[in-house]
Each structure stands twice: as structure tokens, then as C-alpha cells.
Amino acid sequence: MTKIAVIGAGISGVSTAYALLKLGYDVTILERQRYAAMETSFANGGQLSASNAEVWNHWSTVTKGVKWMLKRDAPLLMNPSPTWHKYSWLAEFVSNISNYHENTVATTRMAISARQYMFDIADREGIEFDHVSRGILHIYWDKQGFEHATKVNQMLTEGGLDRRAVAVQEIASIEPALHGKFYAGFFTPSDSTGDIHKYTTGLATACEKLGAKLEYDAVVSRIDRKKRLQLSYVVHGRLGETVDQVLEADGIVVCAGCASRQLAAMLGDRLNIYPVKGYSITVHLDDEHAQLAAPWVSLLDDRAKIVTSRLGTDRLRVAGTAEFNGHNRDIRDDRIRTLVEWTRELFPSVSTNRVVPWAGLRPMMPNMMPRVGKGRAPGVFYNTGHGHLGWTLSAATSAVLAEVVAESVPVTPRHAA
Template sequence: MTKIVVIGAGISGVSTAYALLRQGYDVIVLERQRYAAMETSFANGGQLSASNAEVWNHWSTVIKGVKWMLKRDAPLLMNPSPSWHKYSWLAEFVSNISKYRDNTVATTRLAISARQHMFDIADREGIEFDHVTRGILHIYWDKPGFDHAAKVNHMLNEGGLDRGPVTPQEIASIEPALHGKFYGGFFTPSDSTGDIHKYTTGLGRACEKLGARFVYDAVVKRIDRNKRFGLSYGVHIKNGQAAERILEADGIVVCAGSASRELASMLGDRLNIYPVKGYSITVHLDDEHAQSAAPWVSLLDDRAKIVTSRLGTDRLRVAGTAEFNGHNRDIRDDRIRPLINWTRELFPGVNTNRVVPWAGLRPMMPNMMPRVGKGRAPGVFYNTGHGHLGWTLSAATSAVLAEVVAESVPVTPRHVP
């Protein structure tokens, strides 16, 4: 039977494994952590947001980045220390500004198609993930912000999204718990939210039922072309304290988030992914007063670059910021504090005495588009680089990738003696 090794057990890797299993492949998933969904897929903002499909390749992003460079609590923060990887990535980022409109429309369409894939999977496999279907509300404090959003809205509408403007009075009606004097907003009723960790681990269990094998604490040390026994690749892994061993496979799919760049280099490909750190807090709503004071409608505050998602009755996820600081995973108080202060300001009835902070590395390509498809060598594939939309896009990109694999490495039936 045709064997595929998937590297990475975050949302992209587990979704890819599931799509390949449905095609009839024998799948092994390698994960360097002890469990699935323990890195970027652990505590993100929770939004399944086609309404956030605008790519970042715009001159306004560059200007804000320069202006905020020395402000430690800025929504976008860049460590100015020299790094060839960082500055080559930024150069490519700027070169893709000309594709801003086309890539935004394309991302919108992909995000919309991903919805049905994900919902069908969750229904089929009985995955519970605190799914809330009350839409996403974008809020704007001033006219310039709202006017830019109106231009973006034309692109999102062109991509097929049902997103429209709302007045301050309508904002208050959509989410009564929200406090603030807003200029206006945009509302997307078809967007939703959920717990990415619950979904990914639930999908992982579904993969195991379909025959997938997960190997945890597995660090990939080397990947060789290997013609023995008719197989194509030997993946050398170090698994905990055990001796290095080799897994043989007909094909490899790299879904390893920010680590995909190093793995691609092993396979002869250049994959210019940069780890853009984001932060979140999970606010525990421990009493009825806090629960009633917290929002149920998901929010995006464009000025602060902060999003919220309600995760069941007793949790509120608040996330945001972008930090260009390499593979640093430190949780910094000066980056968490703005999330807490924002929550107190806009939801004064929410008690923030029990808050769990987190930081994760978004794997971003310079053009803000995921890398989905073949590598240079036969039998090598990628489904990675989803940036801030991995949760939103992975179900669709995994379906696309499974079709690409099927064309290049057809399934052969298991031999029964």
C-alpha cells in the first residue's frame, strides 16, 4: 500500500493526513512535540474568518511597521537586529505588494470553500470544538480606518463573501456586551469561531481510527532518497532517548509550520517561511456575571489588531499582535499586557484575575499565500505557510493537496498474500 509520511501534527498536518487517508493512503504522521496541536495550533485567536482574508502586503503595513519599531507594546513589532532570513523575507514581502488585490480575492475564495470542508469533517467524525456560529464583527474607531475597510470590503465581496457595513447603533445591537464609541463596522454573519486545539486533536483521533500512525517526540534529522524495496525516501528520526531510526515512504508532505523551511532545505527546495509570533490570553469566566459581560459575537478591532472568540460558556480567547523576532517563543509581559488592558476597557464586567497567556509562531510566506503543491523532487509535497489563516484555510488546502498527491503518487492496493 502506498505510504506517505506527513511531517507535522498541527492543524495543517492532521488535516492533510485525514485527506490522504480518505484517498486510501497508508499515513504516518511525525510530530516533534509529545502530542498533536501543541505549537501554533494550541491557542490561536479561534476565528474561522474569511473576513480576515486581506493579505498584509500593503504600503500601510510597511509604514506602520517602521513607525512602531521602537514601541514595545505596538500591534506590530520588529526586532531590528540583522538577520539575512528576516530581511530577505521583507524584501519579498514588499515585492508582492503589487499582488495585494489578487491575493486577497484568492484567499477569500479559498477561505469560503474551506468552511464546508471543515464542517463536513466535523459532522462526519463527531468532533466537538466549541463551535460558535454568530458571525464576526470588525470594529473601527475612526473614519480613515473605516474607509480603508470599505475598500477591502469590495475585494472580499468580489471573492464571494457576505460582508457588509454596520452603524454604531447596529454594532451595539449585534454585540451588546461591547463598550466603546465606534465610527462604524463591518459584519460577516457566515464566519464563525472555535477551539483549534480541540478540533485538531479530535481530527487526530479520527485519523487513528482510519489507520494513521502518529509518532511523537520525533525530530527529523535527515531525509534521503531511497530506492530499496521500491520505496522512494528514508526519513531519519530521533525519537526521544531511542536510537535514530529510518522510516521508509513513497512520498513526503511537509506541514511543519515555521520548521518547514529547514525541512524544505533537506529536500532541495527553498521555502522562505518566516515565524511571525502572535500572542493570546484565555480569560476564564468563572461566574455568571463575567459570562454575561463577555462577548459571544467574535470581534476584530482593526486599530489594536486584536481578535476575540468565545470558547463555550466559560472561556474567552483574546489574541493579536505580530512580532518579527525569529524563532523566539518567549511570552513577554509587555506583549500580553495590552491584551488584558484591551479586554478590561471594552468589557469592564469581565474579571481578568484568571488569565492564561500563550505565544505561537505563525508560519508566513512573503506573499501571505500558503505553499500547497509539489516540491522539486518527485514524491515531495508541501501544505504549509498559512500564516494567520491556518485554522481558516487548512481544510481546503488539504483537500487540494490530497488531489495533487493522488496525481503524482497513485495509491496502490495493499498486497494480501
């Protein structure tokens, strides 16, 4: 039976494994954490947002980044300490400004196609993930921000998205809980939200039921090629012991988030992924008053670069900011405080006395497009680098990647589904 090793059990890894299993492959997932979805797929903003498909490669981003460099509460923050990785990534980021329009349209189309894949999977496998289908409302505080959004909207509609401008009065009717003196907004009724951790762990369980083997606490240390690909990895036991293991496979798919860069180097590929830190808070709505005062419609505040998602009756996720500071997972109090204060300002009746903070590293390519396809070596593939849109795009990129694998490493016909 044709065996594929998938490295990573986040949203892209389990989505890839599921797509391969449905084609009849024997799949083993190697995950360095003890459970699925414990890194970037743990507590993100929750938006399934084709309306957030605009890539960041624009001169306005560069200008704002320079202006915000010394402002600790800025939406985008960069540690100026020089590293080759950071500055090579930034140079490639700037070189991709010329692809801003093309990549935004392509990302929009990808995000729209991903929706049906994901919803079909959730229905088929009975995965509950606090899915809320009430659209996403983008809010703008001034004319300048709204005018830029109008230009972006032309690209999103070119990509096939149903998104419309809304006046201040309509903002209030779409989400009555929202407080603020806004200029205007855009509303995307077809976008939605959900709990990425619940979905990903549910899909990991579905993969096991389909025959996948999941190896947790497994850190890949070396990859060789003999007759087949050989992955050497160390399994860390619960009592601190370690066991060396070797897995032979006909193909490897790297879906390891920010660790994909190091794994790609083992395989002879250059994958210039940079870890861009994002923060979130989960606000527990412990009484009926707080539940009524919190929004159900998902929001994106363009000025603050903050999003919200309602996760069931009793939780509100608030997330945002981008921080260029290497593989640093520290949760900074000043960044969390910004999210809490924003929540208090826009939803003054929501109690923030029980808030759970989190930080994760978004795996971003310089062109803001995921790396989906073959590596240099035969049998090597990638589905990684989705940046801030991994939750939104992974179902579609996994379906595409599975077809690429099938063309290069055909499944044994008698095992095909």
C-alpha cells in the same frame, strides 16, 4: 500499499493526513512534540474568518511597521537586529505588494471553500470544538480606518463573501457586551469561531481510527532517496532516552509550520517561511456575572489588531499582535498586558483575575499565501506557510494537496476508499 509520511501534527498536518487517508493511503505522521496541536495550533485567536483574508502586502503595513518599530505596545513589532532571513523575507514581502488585490481575492475564495470541508469533517467524525456560529464583527474607531476597510470589503465581496457595513447603533445590537465609541463596523454573519486545539486533537484521533500511525517526540534529522524516500528521525523517550528510526515512504508532505523551511532545505527546495509571533490570553469566566459580560459574537478591532472568540460558556480567547523576532517563543509581559488592558477597556465587567497567556509562531510566506503543491524532487509535497489563517484555510488546502498527491503518487487501486 502506497505510503505517505506527513511531517507535522498541527492543523495543516492532521488535515492533510485525514484527506490522504480518505483516498486510501497508508499514512504516518511524524510530530516533534509529545502530542498533536502543541505549537501554533494550541491557542490561536479561534476565528474561522474569511473576513480576515486581506493579505498584509500593502504600503500602509510598511509605513505602520516603521512607525511602530520603537513602540513596545505596537500591534506590529520588529526586532531591528539584522538577519539575512528576516531581511530577505521583508524584501520579498515588499515585492509582493503588486499582488495585494489578486492574493486577497484568492484567499477569500479559499477561506469560503474551507468552511464546508471542515464542518463536514467535524460532523462525520463527531468532533466537538466549542464551535460558535454568530458571525464576526470588525470594529473601526475612526473614518480613516473604516474607509480603508470599505476598499478591502470590495475585494472580499469580489471573492464571494457576504459582508456588510454596520452603523454604530447596529454594532450595539449585534454585540451588546461591547463598550467603546466606535465610528462604524463590518459584519460577516457566515464566519464563526472555535477551539483549534480541540478540533485538531479530535481530528488526530479520527486519523488514528482510520489507520494512521502517529509518531510523537519524533524529530526528523535527515531525508534520503534510495528506491523510496527514507526519513531518519530521532524519537525522544519520556525518560530522556533517544532511539534512532528510519521510515520509508513513497511520498512526503511537509506540514511543519516554521520548521518547514529547514525541512525544505533538506529536500532541495527554498521555502522562505518566517516565524511571526502572536500572543493570546484565555480569560476564564468563572461566574455567571463574567459569563454574561463577555461577548459571544467574535470581534476584530482593526486599530489594535486584536480578535476575540468565545470558547464555550466559561472561556474567552483574546489574541493579536505580530512580532518579528526570529524563533523566539518567550511570552513578554508587556504584550500580554496589552491584551488584558484591551479586554478591561472594552468589557469592563469581565474579571481578568484568571488569565492564561500563550505565544505561538505563525509560519508566514512573504506573499502571505500558503505553499500548497509539489517540491522539486519526485514524491515531495508541501502544505504549509498559512500564516495567521492556518485554522481558516487548512481544510481546503489539504483537500487540494491530497488531489495533487494522488496525481503524482497514485494510491494502489485495491486500497482506495
